[in-house]
Amino acid sequence: MFFIKKPFLPKGNLPTMNQDLIPETREKMSAEFKKRLHYSSDILENVVGSSGITIFSIGPLIDKTMFHQDIIDPIKDLSFDSIQKVIEHLSVGEIEKSNQMEKVVKSALDGSVIIYLEGETSVLLAKIPSRVGRALTFAENESHVIGPQIAFNESLMTNIALIRNYIKDPDLCVEDFVVGSRTNKSGAILYMSGIASEQMVNTLRNRIDGIKIDGILDSSVLLQLIEDQSLSIFPLMSLTERPDRVCDLLLKGKLAVLVDGSSLAIICPHTFMEFFQAQEDSNVNWHIGTFYRLLRLIALFFSVFLTAIYVACITFHYEVIPQTLLITLSESRAKVPFPPIIEALLLEFFLELLREAGARLPTKVGQTMGIVGGIVIGTAAVDAGFTSNILIIIIALAALGSFVTPSYSMGNVIRILRFPLIILAGFWGLYGIMYGFCFLLLHLLRQSSLGSPYLSPFYPPRFADWKDSIIRLPLSFTYKRPDLTRPRNENKYDPEKAKEKN
Incomplete structure (x- = not known):
């Protein structure tokens, strides 16, 4: 066996992957950025200011109004000797620095503009994504007579905001994730800290982390990848378009999953009987x-x-x-x-x-x-x-x-x-x-x-949960959260104090 003798490298001077670092000249930066995006026709390259600041972006993914008002106009008449001073003149909320070309390309695909100054080893990533989507409308597939009528839309941030408008509690946790090696679809896991079971949260988190697929376009596809048994004809997790239903189930200790670009939320765990219950039953x-x-x-x-x-x-x-x-x-x-x-x-x-x-x-x-x-x-x-x-x-x-x-x-x-x-x-x-x-x-x-x-509360028998299964007893009888979710806090309220107040 032959071995190739490698040159000795002193500790602390390890080789870096130059192809992943930001190029030092504007021509090389432009060529590398366009090469990684396969010379797509929607790539924009703007040179502004007397310093020769170059702004790279993907046209359809950025907000044109914010691009001109918050990026171009504040710096077009100024001169800069370092990229750090540019930040002081920008009014964009999300700005970060990076020296990795791979991260630059991913940020551009996520709706960021890349602000480059020749000679600098880092660039600025200013996130100004275009808000493509429809306005909030009525729930079409789960229409109710009594209760809120608003439904989710295809914007992840809007859907999270709807849930936070119902649950104004710091214990509402939102964990971001990205799934799909090509689609890089953003999503979020929502649960109530102090109520939801940590074991269930970890199980759901591990299932999503273990997904190896090139693309996910909708939450219904993600559901098929994380459910317990994909061969069963019965749905083992629920899809809903109603934020009020999601909030009600979160307060019971369940978990919700939202996916950007989808108007449906995944609810888990879910039982067979709950598929025949509507949110209007509680109203x-x-x-x-x-x-x-x-x-x-x-x-x-x-x-x-x-x-x-x-x-x-x-x-x-x-x-x-x-x-x-x-x-x-x-x-x-x-x-x-x-x-x-x-x-x-x-x-x-x-x-x-x-x-x-x-x-x-x-x-x-x-x-x-x-x-x-x-x-x-x-x-x-x-x-x-x-x-x-x-x-x-x-x-x-x-x-x-x-x-x-x-x-x-x-x-x-x-x-x-x-x-x-x-x-x-x-x-x-x-x-x-x-x-x-x-x-x-x-x-x-x-x-x-x-x-x-799946057949809880009938198998295994959990008689305390029968109060809100086939029949729905008055709310004063259902002060306990269902045992199905193994909640860390079992009671919705203290029944003894409620009786004293009554």
Whole structure:
């Protein structure tokens, strides 16, 4: 084996990577900056002032008004002998020095301008990003009648500001992170210090740090990378566009993740029952809130099992149908040429086609398509003997049941679950439905959300949390935070002091 003898270097004079340092001349700096950005056409290079200060930037990423008012105008008529004196004449809030070319390029991609003075070994990075995004609007996917109506938008700073407007507490912690080797997408983890479990915070932090991917464009993509089990059809973490819901769950000890460019926040841990709870349940009287939740669970049963039960009874179990209804069913199905399983699957497939077409078309056209298409196709199918009237009613009820679910992601799961249950009912009747139900139950028992049981508070049984699960008792009964989050501070308030004041 041959060894190459290296020259001796005295301690403290280690070699530096010259290609990563700021060049000493303007021509070399310009060439290096453009080379690292592959000579893109949107690179700007401005020379201002009698000192020959050069400002490099990427045009679409900077605020043009701030660029002229806060950068160009204050220094265009002045002369400087050092880069440090330039800072005194700038009114930009975020300014830092750097001598590393790699950091300079990353800052330019993040909306900074690079202020360069020939002969200096460092440059100034002044952050003036352009605010590209829409104004704050109403929540469209989680609309409520009672309560705040504002929703997140695509700006990370705006979304954090919305949450801080609700929770004006120094214990609200915001931890920044960057994910994606090419997109360099900024994000933030939010939690309440003194309430949230340190173990959960560390688990979430480690999962995000361990992501090795070239790009993430939305929080829904990040959710798929950090959830406990990516093979499960059920959503194990929640997405919401409502800042009031995020704040309510933060105060219960949960964690939130925001991603720049996304209008949805990730909430974890999340249980199966919480997907059928809406923020409006807490804004109304507890009797009405409980009624809403029971109604959603009944709608869940109708949506998942009703069509499958119809197929099982018509195919195998005529004896469970009342005689008067059986005569009506026989007359309705007299002209139908298909067995019940084929008839149900075809109608469910047509319904999904109409729903998907209505969602992809423009808003006004989509609404018309859904209503007119459903009426025309349904009426024509019955008149042609393609299906029965009763099955159309059942499938319509099942479709309405999936719309009642507050969570869009859980609503999609309910739509998919109907198909395998219909197939099981067509082959094995009610026994097939029970097999499918047991499989789903066992699958749910095995799931977890950020390490917490997915079917809490029913498995493992936590009776104290039943007060705010299927039913919602008055707020005076729910002074404890849920055990699911293992909060460091269990009580929202002292119940004994509250009783004395009352």
